Amino acid sequence: MTLLQVEELDCRYGLLQAVRGVSLQVEHGETVALIGANGAGKTTLLRALAGAHRPHAGRILVDGVDVTHLPAHRRVALGLALVPEGRRLFPGLTVEENLRVAAAGGRRGRWNLDSVLEAFPLLQTRRRMPAANLSGGEQQAVAIGRALMSNPRILLLDEVSLGLAPVVVDAVYRSLSEVISGGSTVLLVEQDLTRALRVAGRVVCMLEGRVVLQGEAASLDRERVVDAYFGMRRPAVGGAPA
Amino acid sequence: MAVAIGLAFVPLVFDPDVVQKLTNLLILVLLAAMWNALAGYGGLLSVGQQAFIGVGAYATVFFASLGITPYLAMVLAMVLAGAVSIPISLFALRLRAAQFAIGMWVIAEVISILVRLDQNLGAGTGISLIEMNQFDPNYRQAYTFWLALAFTALFLSALFFLLRSPMGASLQAIRDDEDAARSLGVRVASRKRLLFVLAGFGCGAAGVLIVANTLFIEPGSVFSVQWTAYMIFMVLVGGLGTFEGPILGAILLFAIQTTFTQGGPWYLVGLGATATLFALALPRGLWGTIEKRVGLRLLPVGYRVESRQLETPAQS
Amino acid sequence: MILVNAVVQGIFLGAFYAVLACGLSIMFGVMRIINLAHGDIAVLGAYIAFVIVERTGVSAFVAFAAALPIMLVLGYVLQLTVLERSLKAGILTPLLATFGLSIVIQNLLLLTFSPDVRSLGGAAGGFTTASWRVTSQLSVSALGVLVLAVAVVVFGLMQLFLSRTRAGWAMRATAEDADAAELVGIDSRSVYARATAIAVAIASLGGLFLAIRSVFDPASGPTQLIFAFEAVVIGGMGSLWGTLVGGIALGLAQTLGAQVNPEFSVLAGHLLFLAVLVVRFGRGRITLRTLRLAR
Numbered sequence: 001m002t003l004l005q006v007e008e009l010d011c012r013y014g015l016l017q018a019v020r021g022v023s024l025q026v027e028h029g030e031t032v033a034l035i036g037a038n039g040a041g042k043t044t045l046l047r048a049l050a051g052a053h054r055p056h057a058g059r060i061l062v063d064g065v066d067v068t069h070l071p072a073h074r075r076v077a078l079g080l081a082l083v084p085e086g087r088r089l090f091p092g093l094t095v096e097e098n099l100r101v102a103a104a105g106g107r108r109g110r111w112n113l114d115s116v117l118e119a120f121p122l123l124q125t126r127r128r129m130p131a132a133n134l135s136g137g138e139q140q141a142v143a144i145g146r147a148l149m150s151n152p153r154i155l156l157l158d159e160v161s162l163g164l165a166p167v168v169v170d171a172v173y174r175s176l177s178e179v180i181s182g183g184s185t186v187l188l189v190e191q192d193l194t195r196a197l198r199v200a201g202r203v204v205c206m207l208e209g210r211v212v213l214q215g216e217a218a219s220l221d222r223e224r225v226v227d228a229y230f231g232m233r234r235p236a237v238g239g240a241p242a
Numbered sequence: 243m244a245v246a247i248g249l250a251f252v253p254l255v256f257d258p259d260v261v262q263k264l265t266n267l268l269i270l271v272l273l274a275a276m277w278n279a280l281a282g283y284g285g286l287l288s289v290g291q292q293a294f295i296g297v298g299a300y301a302t303v304f305f306a307s308l309g310i311t312p313y314l315a316m317v318l319a320m321v322l323a324g325a326v327s328i329p330i331s332l333f334a335l336r337l338r339a340a341q342f343a344i345g346m347w348v349i350a351e352v353i354s355i356l357v358r359l360d361q362n363l364g365a366g367t368g369i370s371l372i373e374m375n376q377f378d379p380n381y382r383q384a385y386t387f388w389l390a391l392a393f394t395a396l397f398l399s400a401l402f403f404l405l406r407s408p409m410g411a412s413l414q415a416i417r418d419d420e421d422a423a424r425s426l427g428v429r430v431a432s433r434k435r436l437l438f439v440l441a442g443f444g445c446g447a448a449g450v451l452i453v454a455n456t457l458f459i460e461p462g463s464v465f466s467v468q469w470t471a472y473m474i475f476m477v478l479v480g481g482l483g484t485f486e487g488p489i490l491g492a493i494l495l496f497a498i499q500t501t502f503t504q505g506g507p508w509y510l511v512g513l514g515a516t517a518t519l520f521a522l523a524l525p526r527g528l529w530g531t532i533e534k535r536v537g538l539r540l541l542p543v544g545y546r547v548e549s550r551q552l553e554t555p556a557q558s
Numbered sequence: 559m560i561l562v563n564a565v566v567q568g569i570f571l572g573a574f575y576a577v578l579a580c581g582l583s584i585m586f587g588v589m590r591i592i593n594l595a596h597g598d599i600a601v602l603g604a605y606i607a608f609v610i611v612e613r614t615g616v617s618a619f620v621a622f623a624a625a626l627p628i629m630l631v632l633g634y635v636l637q638l639t640v641l642e643r644s645l646k647a648g649i650l651t652p653l654l655a656t657f658g659l660s661i662v663i664q665n666l667l668l669l670t671f672s673p674d675v676r677s678l679g680g681a682a683g684g685f686t687t688a689s690w691r692v693t694s695q696l697s698v699s700a701l702g703v704l705v706l707a708v709a710v711v712v713f714g715l716m717q718l719f720l721s722r723t724r725a726g727w728a729m730r731a732t733a734e735d736a737d738a739a740e741l742v743g744i745d746s747r748s749v750y751a752r753a754t755a756i757a758v759a760i761a762s763l764g765g766l767f768l769a770i771r772s773v774f775d776p777a778s779g780p781t782q783l784i785f786a787f788e789a790v791v792i793g794g795m796g797s798l799w800g801t802l803v804g805g806i807a808l809g810l811a812q813t814l815g816a817q818v819n820p821e822f823s824v825l826a827g828h829l830l831f832l833a834v835l836v837v838r839f840g841r842g843r844i845t846l847r848t849l850r851l852a853r
Contacts, residue, residue: 050741076743088738101727102742150743208822282585287650289657333832338841340592344787345835348828351784355825467780471661474654507665514661516797521654522643 001028002064003185004049004154005081009058013046018044020209021058024151026154031186033200033217035193036208037229040206043085046158049187050082051075062154077105079153083160083187087143091132095123095142102149110182116145120175137168141175148179155179157188159196188211193225204207207231247349249391258383265383265455268390269448270414270476272397274488274495276444277473279401282483283413284437285420289338290346291445291468293330293353296465298449303459306373307362313371313389318374320393323446324439331438335431344421347467354465356483368460371453386454393447400440405485417483475513478520481527490529560636563696564813570702572789572809573709574771576802578764578782579789580712581802586790588733589645591652595660596761597783599636601776602663603629603762604769605671611681618681622766626759633758637751645750660779667776678769686770687714705767710762713802720798724846729753776784 004026011019019041023126026032047053049060051072060068067075090098099113109172117224121140126134128224131142140160147155173195180186190196197203197217205213205228213220213228227230256264273291280286301319304313330349337345358366373380404410415423416430424430453459476495481487495513502509524531582596593599607627610621640659644652679686688700720726732739732749740746768774768782785808793804808827815826 052737052741071745073743073745074738077743081743082741084738084741088735088741090734092734093727093730097727097730099725101731101744104724104728105743146742147826276689281650285650295721333836337835338839340586340787341791341835341839342651343594343653343834344592344784347782348831352825352828352832355821355828359821429560443682471657474657478654507668510665511662514658514665516658518640518655518658518662521651521658522640522647525647525651 002026003028003062004187005061005064006045006049007059007060009045009060010056011041011048011053012056013044017056018209019048019055022206022209022211023207024204024211024214026185026187028185029183030202031180031188031200032202033196034187034189034204034206035191035196035225036206039208041209043158045206046082046156046187046189047084050080050156052082052084058206076150077107077151079107079151080151080156081147081150081154082156083143083147083158085158087139088132088218089131089139089142089146092130094128094130095134096127098142098146099149102210104130104144111148111151113149116148119148119178120145122171125214129206135168136164137171140164140168140172144172144176144179152184154185154187157186159189159191161190161192163184169195192237193222197222197225206230207209249440251386254500258380259325260427261387262455263500265387265390265451266499267492268394269455270388270472270492270496271489272390272394272444272451272478273469274476275394275398275401276441276448276482277470278477278480278482278488279437279444280441281477282487283405283417284434285416286335286345286431286434286438287343288346288441289343289467290350291346291441291473292465292469293346293350294323294327294442294445295449295452295469296353296357296461298327298446299453299459299464300357300369301446302450302453303363303369303371306371312371312373312454313385316389316454318484319450320447321442323449324443326443327439327446330442331435334433335438347470349361350465350467354461357399357465358461364460366461368458370458374454374457386451389454390451393444393451397440397444397447402485404436404440409436413437422467471510471517475517477527478517479527481529481531481533482525484527484529484533486533487527487529491527494528560695562816564817566696566698566809567702568704568810568813570699570809571813572806573702573706573802574764574767574805575762575789575808576709576805577705577712577767577803579786579793579805580709580716580798581759581761581764581782581797582786583790583795584716584753584757584760587796587798589641589750590610590727591641591645591656593641593757594653594783595654595779596656596662596757596786597652597781598660598663598667598779599629599632599758600761600765600768600782600786601774602632602667602765603758604774605667605676606762608676608678608765608769611678615767616681617683618678618766618770619683621678621681622763623721625762627716629762631760633755634751635757637693637754638747641754642747642750660783664776664779671776673775673777674771675773675775677773678766679771682770701771705771708763708767708785709802709805710764713799716756718799725749725752785827788827792831792834 003024006022006024009019017106022045036042044053048055051070055068059066062078062080065078067078093101099116103112122138122140123145126138131139136143142198144160160172177199200217203215203217203220203225204211205225212231213225279290280288298319301322302316305315305318310318334342334345340378356516357363363369376383405413412423412428413433415428416433420430452464476491477488479494480489480491498509520527525536578600584595585591585593603625605619606625607618610616610624611618624823640655642654685701685704689697691697720730728739728744729749732744732746736746789805789808790801791804792807793800793802808830811830812823812827816823
């Protein structure tokens with residue numbers, strides 16, 4: 001069943017076109033990785049899906065409902081939650097306040113303050129600390145937990161590995177895999193190609209605002225992905241991109 | 243310039259009453275142009291320019307009381323008002339938007355209180371420019387009008403040439419986007435100071451003219467925030483950041499004032515409501531909107547970039 | 559002893575200023591707007607209470623309770639009509655729009671009520687005149703104590719609201735990052751409207767106290783705005799309790815200034831305000847990113 005449907009989406013910043021005619025679908029229970037170089041339009045796309053950026057043209061449908069013109073906070077109520085790039089926690093609020101303020105949507109599900117703290121045990125001792133005092137990895141955990149508090153049907157994650165040490169990223173992804181294995185539908189943006197291919201069932205590659213490659217992660221040739229990533233035909237170099 | 247020369251003939255043609263009214267118009271034009279210089283070109287929203295108006299007015303009375311011939315006293319008073327603005331600028335220009343706006347208002351209040359405490363300046367009841375009685379009323383009105391014309395022409399031309407000069411491009415850059423201008427190397431702070439001091443001189447000149455025209459001032463009226471209300475209305479409705487806009491706004495306010503002399507609070511309600519409406523809905527003001535639609539520009543200041551729909555190259 | 563009296567009066571006066579300033583501080587903290595019509599809104603509240611007292615003869619406090627819902631609705635409407643639009647438009651627009659609004663309110667009041675000064679001192683029961691004799695040279699007015707108590711309660715309630723309730727967290731979150739707040743399901747528009755409604759309601763409480771402790775007329779607004787703003791700045795913009803402290807500091811400055819010369823009282827307050835500005839903003843630029851609303 002298609003949970004998220006994007007049709008010919010067009011997003012602009014003034015005269016600059018960031019997303020051009022993007023169409024994609026995410027089925028219920030899928031994990032889709034959105035990859036691409038910096039500036040390919042991935043963050044803009046996610047923000048448009050979440051309602052933080054108004055598209056110039058095109059449609060976004062959640063479970064068949066047209067949400068294109070719905071403000072962001074209403075999409076959360078419908079079950080669409082974004083973990084934004086750069087975490088964007090509320091620095092003056094404690095961890096607990098950050099989590100609890102996101103639960104107001106009224107959606108029922110397995111996620112509440114206790115279950116989130118269970119999923120991210122490192123936060124348990126930090127409950128009453130202002131979010132600004134947390135380390136990067138801890139902040140990322142809070143950011144993900146915050147999105148989970150609204151019991152979303154679709155979880156959007158924008159670059160959770162950004163600015164974090166590999167060891168920390170591993171920990172984050174471990175917690176994430178638990179979330180994913182629980183049957184959530186996830187669309188995540190990931191710079192690290194290896195990780196993306198490992199965690200996702202399907203991969204969508206963007207370049208300069210367009211989708212240039214889509215397919216099952218398992219069946220995709222790595223070289224093809226790298227080519228699409230950089231948008232050029234070149235002999236296989238091997239190894240992950242920088 | 244032709245307009246100015248034409249206007250010079252006014253006192254010779256019209257009654258002193260009319261001349262007095264037209265002097266008021268010139269005062270409004272001057273005030274509008276100065277407030278626009280601050281807010282439109284410098285991004286400085288001052289709710290306290292009445293400080294300089296008051297200083298100009300009271301300095302005139304003070305210098306005249308020293309025995310200096312009135313019209314020379316007026317010029318000196320304007321200079322004093324401008325001079326006072328320099329030390330104030332060192333402090334005020336460091337403040338951010340709201341602090342600057344109200345900070346200037348408080349400064350005006352402080353000066354007002356200090357004047358009120360001075361018995362020699364008439365304290366709270368006010369003081370007259372009695373030295374003007376030496377002139378025949380008709381001539382006095384004419385001299386005052388010519389002085390007003392001279393001041394207005396002086397400050398408008400100063401602004402005009404400023405905007406046309408290389409400095410002018412940087413001023414308009416500040417108006418459009420202060421941070422971007424700063425990152426390009428525009429010396430934003432010194433440009434703002436220049437505008438601030440210019441406005442200090444200009445508003446001081448307006449204060450001088452006010453006392454020359456009405457012959458009596460009191461702290462409550464000359465230091466009143468009402469002047470700021472008029473300036474905001476004229477500039478917002480006329481066109482913030484345009485050269486011609488404030489002049490249009492002044493003419494409009496003048497027309498409204500002369501038509502609605504009986505209006506009292508109603509017309510002030512109208513002024514306030516209109517100013518708010520323009521701030522929200524028509525930020526470019528009348529002239530700015532016309533200018534944009536029609537491409538009309540009476541006085542050539544600045545450059546325009548034409549936009550055309552280009553195929554935007556993909557972002558890298 | 560005279561000095562102690564001045565200090566006590568200063569604290570009471572300062573508490574009044576703090577109540578007046580609370581709403582201004584909230585609006586600035588949440589929306590970064592300085593509402594130049596704030597003082598006039600306080601005066602409007604006083605007039606509404608006055609009308610109720612005139613028509614029904616109830617005490618000023620009861621009249622205020624009746625006026626409160628009106629002011630709350632007014633705050634909502636103000637936000638959704640004028641302020642919301644000016645928020646999107648730039649830094650100068652809210653100042654310009656609220657300045658225009660201030661002129662409109664003042665003159666509408668003038669048209670409705672005439673320039674005569676009014677007072678609600680007579681409708682405040684015994685509070686206006688009652689006082690306690692502490693020593694032979696020091697008497698403490700009941701009204702002063704009431705205002706001080708109310709000020710502490712109002713600030714305290716606001717603090718509790720911001721730190722213990724979900725709506726309060728939502729308000730702090732929106733103040734810190736409105737965009738991210740939307741992304742976690744917070745309707746920022748309604749948060750702003752709520753903040754303005756609260757601010758307007760507390761402002762009208764300030765107006766009530768103004769009406770009881772002294773007189774008011776349609777043109778009283780700007781003076782109240784200046785005092786409120788001075789209190790906010792002295793106490794530190796963006797800090798809720800700072801506004802209470804700032805208000806009291808302003809009150810003290812004025813009463814102590816009056817000890818030197820009765821005509822100096824308001825001037826002393828202005829000078830304190832300007833001095834704080836110099837000290838705080840004189841050295842380079844200070845970014846007000848750190849918001850400490852619930853500190």
